[in-house]
Structures are given as C-alpha cells and as structure tokens.
Amino acid sequence: MEASPVKFVDQLVVIILSPENLLFFMRICILFSLFFAIQVPGDVILDLSNMANQTLKLGGGLRQDGDSICVMKAGKLRFMKPNKYWVESSQKRYVPSAGDNVLGVVVDTKPENFLVDIKGPALAFLPVLSFEGGTRRNIPKFEVGTLLYVRVVNANTGMNPELTCMDANGKAAEYGVLKDGYMFESSTGLSRMLLSSPPHPVLEGLGKKLSFEIAVGINGRFWVNASQSSTVILVGNAIQKSESLSLVQQKIYLEKLLKSIQ
C-alpha cells in the first residue's frame, strides 16, 4: 500500500519528463502564466517557428520581431478565439482611435472647427457643422471650457483627430454638451471597466441607492451629475477609489459606503 504512491509518482514523473511531453507540458505552463500574469515590454509570448501555416491577428501592444511575437506595452495579454491576441493596459494618456466615444473640453474656436482637448497627443478638430441639423446659420457657440460628449471619426497618425456630435445616421443621439455636474479624471482602464458588460459592482450598487447620471469617455474621463452636489462627490470619489480594489474589496467598500450614507 505504501509502495504504490511512490510508484505512481515515479510513473507520473517519467511521463512528464520524457522529451516530447516535456515540451508540451512546458508550453501549457507558459500559456497558463501568459494569460494570468502581467506582461512587460520585451517579453516573448509566442515562437512562430513552431507554428507553421497559421494566421495570427495581433492587436495593440504586440509586435512581430522576426520569428517571435514580443510585447511592446505593459499589461495583461488577452486572447480571443480563434487567433486574436492583444495586450490590455491602463494609462492616464489616451491614444485616439476611430469610433471611440470620448469626453472633450473645448479650448478654442476657429472659423471651421472647434479645437477640443481629448487627452490625446494632439488637439482634436470638431467641425462646426457636425451637429444634427447644423447649418452655417445655427453654429453653436461654445465657450472655452465647455464639456462635450463626442465621437472620434478618424484618428490618423500625424493628423489631428476629427470628432463629430452625430451618430452614424446623422442624429444627435446622446452627443453634445454636458451641462452641470462635474468631470473626473481616471485612467483608460477604469473607463473600460465602467463600460464593461457585467456592470461595474460599485457603479451598480450606487445606482440602486442613489439617483445620478453618468457619462463615461473611453479617454479616461467620466462626468457625474445629480440633484445634490454631495451625491456627485460621493459617486465620483467612490468610482475613483474602486479602481485599485479587487472585486471582493469593492463589495466590502460598497457596503461600508452605503451604510454610511444612511
């Protein structure tokens, strides 16, 4: 009876350590650690010489260097079947890309465009006619500092991004000026969490008890408005604080917070 565990372990070790299996086992281990650990720039995640006749789609943060796929940005590696890989990272700076909904602040007015700051490397242009029913006669007058919810139309490298306040059909949708309330800065990772599909726990919990409206821009900004400014401050601080907490900690924090407001 006591001899058999040792024999079993011996056999298991023999199975694992045989050359073909070793490679397989190592690859499983690497893949396992790849998708759960944070990657840093320079890490090689795939060796293409072992994988022939496959097409891989590389998203942001990855680069092909000869025969290996290297990481360019620090973050978590993500994989979508069948063949998409990308690195998800969270920064305070935003890289504009077409189709994003962002919160912008007007910094200047020109005859043809409004210049809007969207936390990117360059100011974005919002054409004065990109509003529903916009003609030369009813150009909106925005003061410097106005907060707008806009959509990025195109963001080519080397050019200033172009924005619009209309959706694809030409309707105003939810785009336009955000009045009252207060805008908070966050990171791009927190914005993505707030917009994710199983709703953010803190956001959902606060929404059940308090009434407020919120607009989230993927560029690391969100805006909160409520009837009382104490609610705005509470919601804003709670969301900003929850970024560094894990799911369990978020639930505990939420309970404490809701108890204290009663």
Added chain:
Amino acid sequence: MQETVGDEEIVTPGEVLGKGTEVKAGRGAYLSRENNTVYASLTGRRSVVPPSSESTDQRPIVEVIGHKAHGPVPEPGCVVIARVTKVMARMASADIMCVGAKAVREKFSGIIRQQDVRATEIDKVDMHSSFRPGDIVKASVISLGDARAYYLSTAQNELGVVSAESMAGTTMVPISWTEMQCPSTGQIEPRKVAKAGA
C-alpha cells in the same frame, strides 16, 4: 571698414556707395534726396556696371547683389522637390527644398490642396492616403499663392511621392500609382506615387 572678398567689397544696408552726382543707383541701392548720396539697401557684394555708350547719362550704375539672390526661387510652372511637413483634412503643407535641380538657399513653404493632388475624382481624395509627414514629393508650382505659401500641385503622372519611409523606418518601394511597400515588413501603405523615370 571695408571687407573685401576677392576684388569686390561686401556692403551692408546703409553704407554709402557713392555720391548721386557720380553714380546712379541700381538694384539693391537707392538714392537719398536729402544729401544726394547713393546708399546700399541689401547686404551683399557691391558691383559697378559701366554706363552703356548710347545712354545720355554717363554715370556708372552701382548695384548690390544679395547673397540670397544666388539661390533659386520657385516660379509658377516649375517643378520643385518638397518635403511634406503636415497633413490635414483638406491640404498638406510642404517645405520646398529644390527648384528644378538646384537646392534653395532660404525657406519656401508650399501647400498642396485636396483638389490639386490628382486629376481624377478630386472631391474624393483622402489626404492621409496620399501623403504622410516626412514624404519627399515632386510637385509643380501653380501660383505664388498667399503670403504664407506657394500653391503646389501633384496632379500629373510624373508628380507625387518620390521617396517615403514606412512606419518601420525603411525606405519604401513603389508598387503602383497608389501604393508603396516596405521591404522589411511587407506592409503596404497608400500614397500618391510619382511615375518613376527621367
């Protein structure tokens, strides 16, 4: 203080070139009526042109040839080589580097408008697919333009991007009149390519 280079002197604006009774003011010089003296108005070499025999006025003409006057200046109709500096939605700005085959001595700015990029379908031109910042283009000067820049055009087969760098940093090879390919990564980038040849 007179500085000489070779056998001509270098003069600066305001220097006396001669008396109004003895010399006539040519290019780069002017006559001041107060004291009837000819002064220089440019920095450059002073040169004296002897009077032509049939003119009544027998005074020699003194001229100042500025150093910038030695460099070529873009004129409407000439072909220039320029480097694209900025690409915007409706136009691209470029720094003119050569006029014909000669390099310019001072900075000239040019603008390539959306309607001057090519000859066909000019309202559907996408500036970002025609030029990128840093491209070397061959263009022709359409007009002197406004105070800021010359107006350039690439609306011919032989005009357009002559040399461009890919996003990886290597010089690209043209593969058609709308595309160039990077030899190291194989990526294809859109440009308005000039027809290769003389």
